Amino acid sequence: MSDTVTPISLFISDVDGTLLTPDKSLTPATIAAVQRLHALGLPFTLVSSRPPQGFAMLIEPLELNAGLKLPLAAFNGGMIIDPQLTCLGIDLLPRECTQETIETMRAQGLEVWLYTETGWYVTEPDGAYVTHEIHAIKAKPITVADFSGLIDKAAKLVGSSKDFAKVVACEQVLAQKLQGKANAHRSQAYYIDVTPLGADKGHAVEKIASICGIPLAEVAVLGDMENDLPMFATAGVAIAMGNATEAVKAKADAVTSDNQHDGFAEAVTSFILPRVRSRPKI
The missing domain is CATH 3.30.1240.10 (Hypothetical Protein, Haloacid Dehalogenase-like Hydrolase; Chain: A; domain 2)
Structure with missing residues (x-):
């Protein structure tokens, strides 16, 4: 990464192809990695093309309804929801x-x-x-x-x-x-x-960072597909999955393993934790 000084104060991940394995499951290593983020008090949330109901399976195992209770972004950022899946704002197509x-x-x-x-x-x-x-x-x-x-x-x-x-x-x-x-x-x-228009993952990252009061330069994102590129361009640190397309990898600051080999957990260990300011869990 080009800037090894700026800390990471917010971590936002894509879901499918990134957080989840190809069979749409969370591995023990992924759950443990998120628990480490919570223990350090690092704000963590998700931005996905999924509809709001598609987040329900993730809330409890990742403890997203505890602590900071950050908003999540569905429909590539077109809908902001809370951990109870309540709509906080939605954009509709003309x-x-x-x-x-x-x-x-x-x-x-x-x-x-x-x-x-x-x-x-x-x-x-x-x-x-x-x-x-x-x-x-x-x-x-x-x-x-x-x-x-x-x-x-x-x-x-x-x-x-x-x-x-x-x-x-x-x-x-x-x-x-x-x-x-x-x-x-x-x-x-x-x-x-x-x-x-305007409902993309880049705008979602901007909204969540603003809610948290965190500069975009201190935001890290992780993804694998072309719809993740707007958030790659917005965040201070962009990490691509090993299974990402070449176009996505070309825009990343770092590349982790693929989603069949705990690439999410590796990204947390190798690229997020070394730059986190330790703070008490909320």
Whole structure:
């Protein structure tokens, strides 16, 4: 890292591909690493593309409802929630962006999901990644004939496909079409997320750091995908997972092991703890 003097006073992590293993579980080493952060009194929280209900499985084992009780960011920063999953603020997609995104994703051959503050909606319940998402977030979708009654309530749209090249191509098309109107980033090789303009992980990091009264230069972040790049550009220290894409690694200050070999725990031990000011646990 370029600056070995500035302390780390806030640590923010991505969830899928970073905190969790490929089978969406927390390892003992990961839980122990978070406990060490709590013991030092270091503020720690999560920013994810997940919907709010997707955080429920993480609150208790990581003790996020104790101590500082920091807010978490869902929908890539488009929704801020407390550890009880109560909405503290949410951004919605403009109607025209929602309609244009749905049409574009379908034209590019992707299945489309729509998320609101409280629900996950699909038109194809047997879609390629529906079962995978149910396992990941521990919630089931609501099947609708179409999204017409939800256009004004969309907090996030997801396009998914088993053809990863299609997802990349769709990301490029949407980035052009939605420029200045909404954000389009891949959160997994098989998912592309569209969220409101300004609702990205970089802005989420800014909000959380402001709440904590901590300078951005003293914030460390950890992630693995293109939707993590806005927070890499915002935080003082950016750490990439070993399973991150090459584009993400190129923007990182350091790279840890992958999420099959306790990369989160290694990042905490190697890059976070040496720069933490010890303080009493709150």
